[in-house]
Amino acid sequence: QVQFVESGGGSVQSGGSLRLSCAASGLTLNDYAIGWFRQAPGREREGVSCFSPSDGSTSYADSVKGRFTISRDNAKSTVTLQMNSLKPEDTAVYYCAANLMRRFCGDSYNQRLHEFSYWGQGTQVTVSS
Secondary structure (H helix, E strand, C coil), X not given: CCEEEEECCEEEECCXXXXXXXXXXXXXXXXXXXXXXXXXXXXXXXXXXXXXXXXCCEEECCCCCCCEEEEEECCCCEEEEEECCCCHHXXXXXXXXXXXCCXXXXXXXHHCHHHEECCCCCEEEEEEC
């Protein structure tokens, strides 16, 4: 059974950092593009970052470029999202998921949420000003 479990969320002040972890079981991370997404109250789910195992490339939403870093640890079957210089607008529930159709994210992964599956339960990130 495939399962993704997110962890590492919490409450921080503006400018702080958090490290989110996505633990995968039941599948090989190298076989699928893995994305981090977030959803704030009253807003649609949006892509934050994506890791492409096809070439090791990474993709980021413009709003987090230079502040967030996605990485993968094959040995631990985890995908990590390091979030620095957090802002109140980063407040949301963060999810990870796998794209079962592609190993490459590209810049349009955020427009293909329907291709992602095995969504975890999410982890809450709250940034106060």
